[in-house]
Amino acid sequence: MPSLVDWNNCCGCGACANKCPKNAIRMLPNHEGFLHPVIDSSICVECGACEKICPGFSPAKSGNNNPKAFIVQHKDDDIRFQSTSGGAFTAIAEEVIRRGGVVFGAVMTEELTVRHECVDSIAGLARFRNSKYVQSEIGDCFIEANRRLVSGQWVCFSGTPCQINGLYKYLEKDYDNLIAVDVVCKSVPTPHVFKKYVEYKKTKEGDVTDVVFRDKKRGFLYCTMAHYLSHENRLLRNDCYRRGSESDEWLRLFLSGKISRRSCTTCPFQGSDRVSDFTLGDIWETNIPGWDDNKGTTLVHVWTEKGIKFLNSLKGEVKIEEYSQGIYKGINRKCGIELFKDRKQLFIDAHNLSDQEFFAKYASYSFVVKVKQKSRFLIWKCGLHNMVRHIKHILIH
Numbered sequence: 001m002p003s004l005v006d007w008n009n010c011c012g013c014g015a016c017a018n019k020c021p022k023n024a025i026r027m028l029p030n031h032e033g034f035l036h037p038v039i040d041s042s043i044c045v046e047c048g049a050c051e052k053i054c055p056g057f058s059p060a061k062s063g064n065n066n067p068k069a070f071i072v073q074h075k076d077d078d079i080r081f082q083s084t085s086g087g088a089f090t091a092i093a094e095e096v097i098r099r100g101g102v103v104f105g106a107v108m109t110e111e112l113t114v115r116h117e118c119v120d121s122i123a124g125l126a127r128f129r130n131s132k133y134v135q136s137e138i139g140d141c142f143i144e145a146n147r148r149l150v151s152g153q154w155v156c157f158s159g160t161p162c163q164i165n166g167l168y169k170y171l172e173k174d175y176d177n178l179i180a181v182d183v184v185c186k187s188v189p190t191p192h193v194f195k196k197y198v199e200y201k202k203t204k205e206g207d208v209t210d211v212v213f214r215d216k217k218r219g220f221l222y223c224t225m226a227h228y229l230s231h232e233n234r235l236l237r238n239d240c241y242r243r244g245s246e247s248d249e250w251l252r253l254f255l256s257g258k259i260s261r262r263s264c265t266t267c268p269f270q271g272s273d274r275v276s277d278f279t280l281g282d283i284w285e286t287n288i289p290g291w292d293d294n295k296g297t298t299l300v301h302v303w304t305e306k307g308i309k310f311l312n313s314l315k316g317e318v319k320i321e322e323y324s325q326g327i328y329k330g331i332n333r334k335c336g337i338e339l340f341k342d343r344k345q346l347f348i349d350a351h352n353l354s355d356q357e358f359f360a361k362y363a364s365y366s367f368v369v370k371v372k373q374k375s376r377f378l379i380w381k382c383g384l385h386n387m388v389r390h391i392k393h394i395l396i397h
């Protein structure tokens with residue numbers, strides 16, 4: 001009999017399903033739309049491999065808690081435009097491909113679902129660029145990465161901190177030919193509500209096939225959610241929808257933490273003991289002349305000697321500077337999210353209400369929101385947006 005392990009600490013990384021020697025585990029959505037392991041007890045031999053491998057039961061520890069921090073910008077402006085911040089991820093991934101390796105990362109499919117894929121060409125890296133604010137499905141990528149690593153091929157594996165911890169638990173050892181990259185991550189939201197958001201928007205915009213969560217057409221400091229009818233339209237910057245975090249329903253729900261995975265509220269992987277070689281995050285302002293050009297900069301934490309050596313080999317492709325005041329920026333459990341008090345009702349509503357009713361209740365496009373949206377746009381049009389952000393930054397920090 002299949003039984004769903006709907007356990008609060010499960011991060012959904014899928015290490016258990018990848019590891020099960022009997023293939024008795026499938027990752028299926030729970031009532032909130034997050035993937036959880038479903039065990040077929042008619043096949044399961046209770047060997048305990050799944051519990052041993054689960055990072056929720058016992059996270060992999062590295063002892064690497066003495067990082068160096070760097071600010072990084074890819075030298076190619078187009079790559080930087082398509083990336084969330086400075087395009088450091090692409091620079092790392094390109095070097096792995098140049099070494100004959102493969103890269104695993106999260107892509108947005110044409111059906112607008114998010115899943116991990118493996119690519120072996122520099123052109124293929126384009127679909128990894130930009131953060132997808134939806135939990136990505138790992139599938140059998142850990143099995144595939146292990147196969148490549150054992151054969152001696154270079155592998156770059158990128159993902160959220162829980163996914164990278166799950167990878168290490170799955171592999172049970174480090175490899176010299178593995179470059180593991182995680183991101184600063186507050187939480188991941190549910191694919192179920194994202195599907196609802198997509199349906200809601202499609203009724204107004206037609207057949208959208210590409211969504212960018214941090215589009216830079218208005219600059220890095222005014223990143224916006226953008227929708228495109230095709231990937232080609234995206235490359236031509238020909239959008240059919242654009243709204244900022246003050247008004248887009250998805251960004252507002254994501255940033256509020258209301259639709260995040262339950263395990264994100266107690267995440268043990270966000271802290272300063274990382275198993276990855278690199279942790280990538282946004283840096284909004286450096287105040288270093290020549291860096292704050294509003295095109296985006298990645299803050300890169302390097303946790304290992306292997307990472308430092310690898311970073312040195314990227315110098316031709318990136319602008320880079322050590323940035324010691326950035327150490328531990330974003331790498332802090334306290335930066336996480338809290339459980340929404342009406343969470344249970346929200347997910348009941350996600351099943352029972354129409355798309356329109358659901359978003360009207362939880363992220364309504366009200367008069368106040370419209371005023372905020374118009375004012376922000378106007379401030380940007382008048383060329384005052386960066387100054388306003390700068391003042392806000394000084395006040396907050």
Ligand SMILES: Cc1cc2nc3c(=O)[nH]c(=O)nc-3n(C[C@H](O)[C@H](O)[C@H](O)COP(=O)(O)OP(=O)(O)OC[C@H]3O[C@@H](n4cnc5c(N)ncnc54)[C@H](O)[C@@H]3O)c2cc1C
Nearest residue numbers: 083084085086087088089105106129130132158159281282
């Ligand atoms: C869900 C999520 C939340 C984040 N929250 C923060 C934050 O609060 N503060 C902060 O400073 N930075 C955050 N980041 C990281 C940041 O947005 C950038 O990813 C980082 O700055 C790297 O940017 P880049 O320009 O170097 O590369 P990009 O080209 O933007 O790199 C994208 C990388 O992120 C991976 N990725 C994208 N979406 C997902 C996903 N859904 N699941 C797993 N991996 C994914 C890709 O595989 C690729 O490795 C978050 C990223 C994600 C995915």
